[in-house]
Amino acid sequence: PSLGWRPGKDHKTEEQLWELIRREASADAAAEPALASFLHTSVLVHPSLAKAMSFMLANKLSSRTLLGTQLMRLISDAYRADPGIMEACVADIQAVFERDPACDRYTQCILYFKGFQAIQCHRIAHWLWTRNRRTLAIALQSRVSEVLHVDIHPAARIGRGVLIDHATGVVIGETAIVGDNVSMLHHVTLGGSGTGKGVRHPHIGDGVLLGAGVCVLGAHYVGAGSKVGAGSVVVTDLPAHCVAVGVPARIIKHGCLEQPSDKMDLVEDFILDYVI
Amino acid sequence: PSLGWRPGKDHKTEEQLWELIRREASADAAAEPALASFLHTSVLVHPSLAKAMSFMLANKLSSRTLLGTQLMRLISDAYRADPGIMEACVADIQAVFERDPACDRYTQCILYFKGFQAIQCHRIAHWLWTRNRRTLAIALQSRVSEVLHVDIHPAARIGRGVLIDHATGVVIGETAIVGDNVSMLHHVTLGGSGTGKGVRHPHIGDGVLLGAGVCVLGAHYVGAGSKVGAGSVVVTDLPAHCVAVGVPARIIKHGCLEQPSDKMDLVEDFILDYVI
Amino acid sequence: PSLGWRPGKDHKTEEQLWELIRREASADAAAEPALASFLHTSVLVHPSLAKAMSFMLANKLSSRTLLGTQLMRLISDAYRADPGIMEACVADIQAVFERDPACDRYTQCILYFKGFQAIQCHRIAHWLWTRNRRTLAIALQSRVSEVLHVDIHPAARIGRGVLIDHATGVVIGETAIVGDNVSMLHHVTLGGSGTGKGVRHPHIGDGVLLGAGVCVLGAHYVGAGSKVGAGSVVVTDLPAHCVAVGVPARIIKHGCLEQPSDKMDLVEDFILDYVI
Known part of the structure; x- marks a missing residue:
């Protein structure tokens, strides 16, 4: 964790959060057939929050330029190489859930909130930037600005x-x-x-x-x-x-x-x- | 109509408006070959404004998550179930036409104006919300925010x-x-x-x-x-x-x-x- | 050039600029495999800046409505018919490079900057507008607003x-x-x-x-x-x-x-x- 950060008293671990997210997605898939297939491929088939996030972000960012499979591997690599990225993601999910009164489901935050998704993309782009893959980091920044309308420099x-x-x-x-x-x-x-x-x-x-x-x-x-x-x-x-x-x-x-x-x-x- | 709403003296019915829209699309398809196919599939092949709107909105919102055919059926169902949604759409088209000096064609409003399209999507999402299909309503809100950059809560x-x-x-x-x-x-x-x-x-x-x-x-x-x-x-x-x-x-x-x-x-x- | 415009002392010609852009793309393709294919198809295979710009803009704007090949031909036609459009593009690239401290590569400007891309699309839409192809010009304006979030009337x-x-x-x-x-x-x-x-x-x-x-x-x-x-x-x-x-x-x-x-x-x- 960064200097000065500490979890609140209701802070959940990655595993606790992932279990809650899976339960929500299960219930929603049963209640809303129009979204069942989406919820299965985005959440329920994945073994962990990191894998689900990699899939979801890759799907958002993929284009004729940046292939989804390539992006998914890149994002998974980043999560594996720097555990702080997923720890920050877990903190961000809880920030949205606790502070946004229009958000009553963790899945809403992950699947639908542009601001949350843009920050997670930035954390990947920033990781690339610090490892001196600046051209790719700038390409990701640009794609996030196109798709999510949030422009965060990777540095x-x-x-x-x-x-x-x-x-x-x-x-x-x-x-x-x-x-x-x-x-x-x-x-x-x-x-x-x-x-x-x-x-x-x-x-x-x-x-x-x-x-x-x-x-x-x-x-x-x-x-x-x-x-x-x-x-x-x-x-x-x-x-x-x-x-x-x-x-x-x-x-x-x-x-x-x-x-x-x-x-x-x-x-x-x-x-x-x-x-x- | 909602309390307090009443049509202006030049207000057109849905049928009158649809006839004008078809005439414009016909003339434009003849004058601009690059758009002829688009105007036929978006306007001229459809039997009514409601069908054309269902097709157009479904096309805008469709994604790997939300299939176009599924969305088109959903939007058509909403128009059929609640005639007030199309009445409001007709009022909105005329509001754009009358108040926006850069708009001199009804087809411009329908085919190209993000604000108009976002309101019509919202009317569908709101209908879902009031029928307790909140997860799908939120998914639509999110898709509209991605595609049209307008974020209206379905409630x-x-x-x-x-x-x-x-x-x-x-x-x-x-x-x-x-x-x-x-x-x-x-x-x-x-x-x-x-x-x-x-x-x-x-x-x-x-x-x-x-x-x-x-x-x-x-x-x-x-x-x-x-x-x-x-x-x-x-x-x-x-x-x-x-x-x-x-x-x-x-x-x-x-x-x-x-x-x-x-x-x-x-x-x-x-x-x-x-x-x- | 428009009245009042004159190139700065470091102003590069289109050919000089194109040579610099190709060198950057070559170096980046070698250094970042994940972008090599993109940089080849977007920059390196093209014989001129005008062709590369036509390809890139057509790719951005293409949709189920506006086919990429059709757009690429249209944009190439505009560049050929009115050399002032490419002269303005060359001036814009140098404006971005000189004034934006976060931009240290010409390729960044061309491939990734929404504002630059939107202005170049506008120059094509404006050319259509002045040649009385107003319906198509409005369609382009609308597509730019969707894809790049910049709304410039073609007039x-x-x-x-x-x-x-x-x-x-x-x-x-x-x-x-x-x-x-x-x-x-x-x-x-x-x-x-x-x-x-x-x-x-x-x-x-x-x-x-x-x-x-x-x-x-x-x-x-x-x-x-x-x-x-x-x-x-x-x-x-x-x-x-x-x-x-x-x-x-x-x-x-x-x-x-x-x-x-x-x-x-x-x-x-x-x-x-x-x-x-």
Whole structure:
């Protein structure tokens, strides 16, 4: 696990989660014949969450350019080579389930949520990037942007337990860092400033919430446990545990949390709530 | 028809509209050989608007997961079971034609406009949702978000004569209500607030216009005949017939319409016009 | 070349560029086996940039409706009939390469960047529009909006050396004009005002930079060399060489450039930099 990340008290292991996912898929396949074949091939025939995820992501990304079988092998290899990728995936599934009130099934998250799928694709592209397969990493980034409408540079570093809700139009630049337990909505931009090649994108601290359409531009730090209201443009650093809104964003509240270290609860309290 | 909806004086019946659509498709097929085969299979071979719509939507949504033939049967079943779905579709086609100056053909709306197609898919998903086929409804919502970049929860209630122009990135949450004759542009969010499961999304009154990128967040009511300027973030109720702009939105004009009940004209006057 | 456009001192000819692109593709195909077949069929088998572009764009746009072979012939025809289309493409490739710090290969731009691909598709659609094949032009616009999430009306006029970075959600209306050497980010809207059929969209001057999510609404002129910060809504004319930000946008700086005519440098200095 990355520094600072720790599982919540209801956190499930990969095996526990996989068992719950299989039970859901079984029940849904019995209740909805139109989806039975899909649920069998996507979930029920697989021996593990890693295999099911490899199949599902390969299916999403495959094209005349990138063959499904080739992608599935590549993704399986990544999961095997770096167990941290699946640990992060497990944390992300639980983040979606706990924080998105419209999500009442783990299978929904895995099979249908573009933001979740895009983050998992990014974790594979980032693995390729760090192993110096940059051309392939860029090809994956591009394919994710085409298929899931989320554009994350493979060099960007994304923590665990991250939720990108709705996800359409999210852009995360090359030198951006997203901490653990961050939640963001669709149309969020973590953008660069200037044409230099060095660090030029923001660092989002643990447990931060970014509302729909927020732009954070330049190498600024958004402190842990802070919240930025929808449509705001952040062009400065923000301290921890503040609330900022507006174009450009101004801080309207400080020290607004009693237990900043209890990340999951923090995010839950704040999701989508626009204090003003 | 839903409460409050009534056809305008030039409103066409389904049969009249279908006849006009066929004439356009015939003329275009003769004039543009590159599209002749497409226009025949999409429009001219079909006996009715409902059949043509079933074919077109099934074609858009089909995937390795959801077979086109299966989808076409499902959509046809919905149109047959609930005639209100096709009545709403007919109202939507005329809304696009009347309010979008870049649209001078009914066939453009049906064959090419993502916002129109996404609303019609939503009407099918909503029908599934109310008949307790929620897993399939969620699968359709997800497919529409992938293919048309519009994310409408199947539980949301959408009125008649609704225009979503350009449409990329629109998000409409689970407990949202959109009234009759509403027009909205791309990137509009009708978003939730908090993590509770109850009503947490906005209610948009009849004849409202929401500019590009507007976010309305939380269980607020935007009164009939009001207008919200592009890029605004609404986090409070708004009265009827006002104009609001800004982040957060402030009311800059009250009682700005003489005939608030004459919905179509109201919307026409206001489309895309940013009063400030 | 359009009035006002002139190549920078490092500007490469089509032949020079094509030679560089082939060298990159050769090296990448050798280094990354997973992409070798793709790079051969997309770049290395083609005799010219125009043929490679025709193949690549046809592949992106092809569907059950628009066959790839038919599209490839159509695009090749356009390049042959109007050499200005390829000259503009060459200028666009160099704009991306020079201004986007995340782009260090010409092949990245051609094969993977939605904004670049969408502009090239638009140039073909615009050619069809001006030759009175409007039905087909609209079909292409719609397909680009589906596949690349960029909605440019075929009647819009786009200059040379234009960069649309990230690109998701960009909307450019029917009577809009975009000058030479303009850079814009994702979610930019050049939108109409009112329901009339005349000129109702903005004119963006040469060398302008529009940040992420900027809306310019109505028949306003944004003067050459000006810059509009992310998330701003412009509902008035803006003079040349100013900086404007906010909802609605206010001018915060005038005459901010020493060499307004040196377009490429101007744009480079200003890219993504949010002065406030």
